[in-house]
Amino acid sequence: MKSSLFRLGRQAMSAPRALRPSDGAACAALHRASFAHPWAASEFEALLTDSACFGEAIEAKSRLAGFVLSRRALDEAEILTIVVDTRLRQRGCGQRLLAAHLSQLSALGVIKLFLEVDETNEAALALYRRLGFTQLGMRKGYYVKKDGLRANALILGRAQT
Numbered sequence: 001m002k003s004s005l006f007r008l009g010r011q012a013m014s015a016p017r018a019l020r021p022s023d024g025a026a027c028a029a030l031h032r033a034s035f036a037h038p039w040a041a042s043e044f045e046a047l048l049t050d051s052a053c054f055g056e057a058i059e060a061k062s063r064l065a066g067f068v069l070s071r072r073a074l075d076e077a078e079i080l081t082i083v084v085d086t087r088l089r090q091r092g093c094g095q096r097l098l099a100a101h102l103s104q105l106s107a108l109g110v111i112k113l114f115l116e117v118d119e120t121n122e123a124a125l126a127l128y129r130r131l132g133f134t135q136l137g138m139r140k141g142y143y144v145k146k147d148g149l150r151a152n153a154l155i156l157g158r159a160q161t
C-alpha cells in the first residue's frame, strides 16, 4: 500500500488534501445527498475561489468521499459545512478530515473557530465534541426541515492551540 493511502474497513481512502475549485460539482453532489437545502455546484465553486475559504478533501477510488469547508476572517473562522459520503460514514473519515482541517487553520493563524449545527444531528455533534468543540449558544428554530418543522441550531466553538 502506498503511504498516501490508509484503510478504513475495506475501503481505501486518500490522505486529506486541499479542496480546489474543480471539486465544486462533487461537493454539491455529496451535500445534496445529506441536506434538505442543498448548495449548487456554482455556489461551491464561488466559495472555493474565494481567498477567504479553505477546505480539505478525502477521496476514495479517485472520487470525493468527504470534505470540510471554512471561511476565515483574520484570526477567526467558521466551518461552513462538512460532509462524508453516506456509504463511507462511521469509519473515521469525518474525524480525519476535521483533524487535518484544524491543523491547516492553526497554521493559517486561526485561533477561534465557530460553527452552527442542528441540535438533533447526533453524528455531527459526536464528531465535533470528539475534536474539542463546546457549546457557546443556541439559535431557536434556525433550521427549517423538509417537513416544514423547525430545529434549533447550537453554536459551537473551539479555541485553537
Ligand SMILES: CC(C)(COP(=O)(O)OP(=O)(O)OC[C@H]1O[C@@H](n2cnc3c(N)ncnc32)[C@H](O)[C@@H]1OP(=O)(O)O)[C@@H](O)C(=O)NCCC(=O)NCCS
Pocket: 034, 081, 082, 083, 084, 085, 088, 089, 090, 091, 092, 093, 094, 095, 096, 116, 117, 118, 121, 122, 123, 124, 126, 127, 130
Ligand atoms: C457528521 C459526519 C461528517 C461524520 O462523518 P463520519 O465519517 O461518519 O464520522 P467519524 O466516523 O469520523 O466519527 C466521528 C465521531 O462521531 C461518531 N459518530 C459518527 N456517526 C455517528 C452517528 N450516526 N451517531 C452517533 N455517533 C456518531 C463516531 O462514533 C465518532 O466518535 P468516537 O470517535 O467518539 O467514537 C457525517 O455523519 C455526515 O456527513 N453527516 C451529514 C452531513 C452533516 O450533518 N454535516 C454536519 C453539518 S453541521
